[in-house]
Amino acid sequence: MEAQRIIDHLSRTGKTGVVAETGYGPSGLPHIGTFGEVARTSFVLQALATVAPQVQSKIIAFSDDMDGLREVPKNLPNPQMLREHLGKPLTSIPDPFGEEKSFAHYMNKKLREFLDSFGFTYEFASSTEKYASGAFDEGLRKVMVHYEEVADLFRATIAEEKRAAWSPFFPICEKCGRIYSTRVTGHDPSAFAISYACDVDSPGKYAACGHSATTSILGGTCKVGWKVDWALRWYCLGVDYEMHGEDLLESSRLSSRIVKVLGGEPPELFKYELFLDENGKKISKKIGNGVSLEQWLRYAPVDSLLYFMYLKPQQAKRMGLPLLPEIIDQYLELVESWDGSEDSPVPFISRLSRTGHAGKLADPKTVTYSLILQLILALNQDDPRIVRDYLLKYQPDIAGNVEYYELLIEDALAYYRDVVLPGRKQEEAGHEMDEALAEFRDLLKGLKDSDATPDADSLQTKAFRVSKDRNLKMKDWFRMLYRVFLGQSQGPRIGSFIALLGFEKTIERLNAHLEGHE
């Protein structure tokens, strides 16, 4: 379907080749979204090649490396240094790792390594290089010539008080090097120049330097704002196809109108839905929910991730560590039932996948990822060879493709160690704690029934003894008691507290807690 849209686009524009674009914001490392966009675009171009083999196509992986840094990203070295450069283009900020020419050069290198490791075919493009080399100059002139029309499109979308000061141009201050601290004060269309003042402070981040100057908009001294920039790129690079997340829907509509004003044709756009975690919450880098790319590749074969990306991109799909075995098994079953036709994700995935095992599985219906996990659990076994030998005995058919199953076993073992085991340990620890609490309760009951007077010192000793007899960590045990009695992790001496509360109330609290756990 997407391939047909591209073919229609070509006949409408009279073009013979296809340029597809994917975007990357190098203020952070490439992630699962970056992977998804390139994988899905590759699938579409594959489909195009099967229906129209004469059409040449390519993917441009475009890095927005002339954008300014707005915040110091977490988990990077040298945050103090980065703070000093806030507001500057990413290619003008030193590399916090000290390896490359700039922050963006480092991230761009990571992007390329990342895409290369999956074997994607693409052409890398840097925003800074495109601006500096003059590749965008013709488009920038068009923006200046059609300044009013572009401004009209924009003004309709922004608050009234911002309209007068609006400009598509973001000059880089020649004195302090910042791009987000400048404000355009005048346009000179005949010279393709603008005047600006560097006077937009960002409280708590940086102060503008106060410089003012007149500069050409050409040759990399000036960028255009995001939505104009997207249109400029489409226009100058001749982009015919691009995917974007649903969060960029409004931007894509405006950019499509702008590119027409510049005299170009908007590409065929495809909106995909963002991912949800296992509870239906949107994936956010801040929360760290969902599955990261690193986790997926650690616990599952890359073909299962490609399958996940292939499937219904226009639905918000759930992903999460607890769902991973199910997703992998869906994929394995799909491979097993594949009849060899093109009308399936399997050939698309096997052409992209580096593992090269897709489509060669023996009988994945009988040996699923979940089955391997269960086997590991039952055997309580950490040795992949032992697990493999059990599998071979159970299902000798897999011998012909045993390498794939060895990979799958390694993945399942990692999942077992990182995800299954810690969950079990927590459960077991909770169970041990409950048993100790029940013993303590029975002990207090006995004291109560014998009409003993609560005595702080002997109660403290008895509490102490329960944990000692059961080999519980003293700190954890007392923390647990405080949680049960006070709802917090620390408090007064527990013996004194129980003496104060009395046996009856204390037993009531313990019962309420233990019942809540059953």
Ligand SMILES: [Zn+2]
């Ligand atoms: Zn400045």
